[in-house]
Amino acid sequence: MFSARRANPQPSAEELIDRGRLVDALALPGARKSLPPDVLREVEARIAQGNKITAKMDDYNWGKAKGREGAMQIWHYAEGKVHVFKAHAAFDAPPAQLLAVLREWDLIPRWNPYVPQAVITAEPSLMSLTGGLEMYLPAPFSNRAGMFHAEGMDLLDTHGYFLGTFQSSEEAMRQLPDSLRKFDLLYFGESGFRITPLTSGAAAGAFAEGAEILVSDRCDCVFVVSLDPGSLWVPDWLVNLILGVIAPFIYKEVVAILARISDEYKARMEYRAELYPLLEKRSNAHVEKAGSAALAANRTPDGGADASINSGGSAQPVSKSKKGGLFRLFRR
Numbered sequence: 001m002f003s004a005r006r007a008n009p010q011p012s013a014e015e016l017i018d019r020g021r022l023v024d025a026l027a028l029p030g031a032r033k034s035l036p037p038d039v040l041r042e043v044e045a046r047i048a049q050g051n052k053i054t055a056k057m058d059d060y061n062w063g064k065a066k067g068r069e070g071a072m073q074i075w076h077y078a079e080g081k082v083h084v085f086k087a088h089a090a091f092d093a094p095p096a097q098l099l100a101v102l103r104e105w106d107l108i109p110r111w112n113p114y115v116p117q118a119v120i121t122a123e124p125s126l127m128s129l130t131g132g133l134e135m136y137l138p139a140p141f142s143n144r145a146g147m148f149h150a151e152g153m154d155l156l157d158t159h160g161y162f163l164g165t166f167q168s169s170e171e172a173m174r175q176l177p178d179s180l181r182k183f184d185l186l187y188f189g190e191s192g193f194r195i196t197p198l199t200s201g202a203a204a205g206a207f208a209e210g211a212e213i214l215v216s217d218r219c220d221c222v223f224v225v226s227l228d229p230g231s232l233w234v235p236d237w238l239v240n241l242i243l244g245v246i247a248p249f250i251y252k253e254v255v256a257i258l259a260r261i262s263d264e265y266k267a268r269m270e271y272r273a274e275l276y277p278l279l280e281k282r283s284n285a286h287v288e289k290a291g292s293a294a295l296a297a298n299r300t301p302d303g304g305a306d307a308s309i310n311s312g313g314s315a316q317p318v319s320k321s322k323k324g325g326l327f328r329l330f331r332r
Contacts, residue, residue, distance in 0.1 A: 014039075019278070020127040020154040020162075022047055046151055049165050053192035057222050062086055066243050072251040074243055082189060083234060085242070087223045089251060093258035095162060095197045095219040096269070096279040101257060102164065102193065103152075103275075104268045105131045111253050114246055116143070121175040126275045127152035130172050132180055138241065141232065145183035147172040148191075154279075156197070156286045162279070165192040189226030196220040197283035199291075214291045216283035 013035055016025035022043050025031055032040060065073035065088075072089040091098055108118040117134035124130075132147040150166035168187040197216035257265070269276040 017043060018125060018127075020152045021157070022153055023155060023158050046153070046165070049151075049167075049190065050153055050155075050163050050192070052190050053165050053224060054163065054194065056084075056190065056224055057086065057192075057194060067248070072248065074247050076239060076243055078234075078239075081234070082226060082228045083239065084189075084224065084226045085247070087247060087251070088221070090198065090218060090220045091255065091258055092200070092218055094216055094280060095195050095283045096276045097258055097261060097265075098195055098219055098221060098254075099152075099162065099279060100261075100265055100269050100276060101254060103129070103272075104265060105129065107264055107268070108133070110262075110264065111257060112250060114250070117145075117179060119177055119179070121147075121177060126272060127154075130175055132172075132176060134180060134183060135186065137232075138238075141238075143183055144186040144229065144232065145176070145180035146186045146188060147176055147180075148188045154282065156282055160286065160290075161194050161196040163192060163194050165190070167191060184232070185230050186232070187228040187230065189228060191225040193221060193223040197286050199287045214284070214288045216280075216287045219283075 010028075011019070013025040013028050013031040016022075016028070017039070025035075026043065026047075035043070060077075062075040062077065065075050067073040070090075072087055074088075075086040077084055106118050106120050108115045114136045115133050116136060118131065119133070120129050120131045122130040128149070128151045130147070130149045132145065135144045135146065137143055147168055148166045149169050149172045150164060153163045153165075155161055155163055166188060167190055173185075196219060198218035198220055199214045199216055200218050261269075
């Protein structure tokens with residue numbers, strides 16, 4: 001006699017919060033009443049910060065980009081002494097691998113000479129960290145140091161992407177290590193990144209019934225960083241150096257890393273076995289669900305994504321079957 005397979009129990013609000021699934025946690029019946037008031041306030045504050053970052057990514061009139069579609073595009077504007085940069089690129093790598101390059105912050109100096117030092121001073125959870133860096137500046141300027149706190153959110157079920165936010169804070173600045181104290185300081189304003197799982201395929205076509213399970217082997221990334229250089233006056237030539245030299249160099253290095261993940265990153269991904277395999281599983285399930293939805297609807301929808309992470313929305317995966325049936329599912 002075969003026993004019935006027991007369904008996986010519904011995670012609690014606390015478990016979902018630990019996994020970065022904040023919107024999903026608050027959507028559970030009674031969650032807002034059952035969570036401690038301080039936890040609820042923190043979750044709501046993180047969601048509000050995420051809304052600000054996504055609005056900055058999508059709603060601001062950024063103007064003309066440098067770079068070209070299919071590679072990296074980058075934008076810049078200044079608000080007083082604060083400089084804001086936005087970059088957009090797609091990568092031929094699973095989302096979990098790109099997230100590892102961002103999450104394993106202290107490995108950055110191994111491949112990025114513009115960041116001679118990168119430190120992690122606290123890791124409150126798998127989805128959060130406090131870190132710092134030394135940032136290279138060319139003569140006649142001297143290098144600067146900064147600290148930030150970062151939080152990750154899994155918004156796949158409601159919006160189709162992972163979202164990370166980071167910003168300098170008093171608590172983060174108090175953790176400034178001795179190795180960075182000799183430098184003048186810079187500060188991060190509201191900054192973040194959005195990573196959308198994709199799957200490889202042609203630009204258009206129909207998703208074939210009976211095709212093999214889809215996997216997320218590509219991803220789309222939007223990155224926004226707001227920099228307050230402190231007492232430093234930033235000339236136009238330095239902005240142009242960042243846009244024309246430093247940012248393209250970093251993009252090419254990330255592409256190279258993702259093409260051949262080093263043993264250091266592999267070791268970290270294996271060490272954080274509770275994080276990266278889950279992100280991979282979630283990404284694969286997301287693109288498979290999007291493919292099934294397109295098949296059921298017998299159409300290829302398109303449209304615009306909702307910028308707010310408080311309301312519904314969906315992904316922008318590009319998908320195909322391995323047996324030749326192809327489809328494209330844009331944001332809706």
